Structures are given as C-alpha cells and as structure tokens.
Amino acid sequence: MKREIVKRVLFIASLFVFFAFAFPTWEIPEKYQKVKNPYPDKGLETGQKIYKKTCAVCHLADGKGNDVITPVDFTEDDFQKQSDGTLFYKISEGRKGTAMKAYGDDYPEKKVWYLVNYLRSFQKKNQSSD
C-alpha cells in the first residue's frame, strides 16, 4: 500500500521534471519585469563592444544565434517584445543549467543596461512603408 503511494508520487514528480524540460520557462520576478531602463538608448557603442567580445561567441554577430548552442534569435519579435527589465534580469542572472551565465557578476549594472539597449538594435526594422 505504502509502496503504491511512493510510486505514484514518484510518477507525478517525474511528470513535473519532464514538463520542466519539455516546456522550460524562465521565471522573471515581477519587480524586474517592470523595472524602468535608467539609460534608454544610451551606451550603444559600449554595448556593442562587450557584445562582440563576450556574447557573439554563442549569439553570433547578427544576433541570430548558433543553433547548436542556443535557439535564441534576438531578431525575433518574440524576443523583442520582452521588457527591458526582463532582458536586464536575464543577462544579469543568467539561466542555471544552460550556457547562459550570470553576466551581472562580470559587468556593473550600467553596462548590462547598455547590453539591453544594444540587443534592441537587432530588432527587425519595419520594412513596410506605412
């Protein structure tokens, strides 16, 4: 009887683990999502320098990413629709269990914001002429 319960609990637990891997979410604390960018549009040159030196290895110079390392594509709307605060959080904290490390350990906040601003430059320019 007890064994059955243990089995069931283990089964349910394994489902959680499975779904966590199959449909990973990157939890962003709400207070970060809403943080205002203190340096909007600033530091693009610095951002670009750091990006080329540090980030392009995985995310490539065009921001579309090395498919083997990451499916992330900075030119996609799904990426760009995230708030500045969310991107700031992701760059600062990184994601455990992936190659994306916590760059907040390497760069002061100001430079992380510059990186956020630089990532915006990958946004698909509005091609239509309206």
Ligand code: HEC
């Ligand atoms: C060693 C490889 C590697 C390097 C270097 C790297 N990243 Fe990443 N990055 C990743 C991977 C892998 C992910 C996807 C993590 C996941 O969600 O599985 C990621 C995800 C991200 C995301 C979130 C993407 C999304 O869809 O929301 C941002 C933003 C990001 N990286 C920015 C940077 C910046 C800025 C730098 C440089 C300071 C950098 N990364 C350096 C591997 C890297």
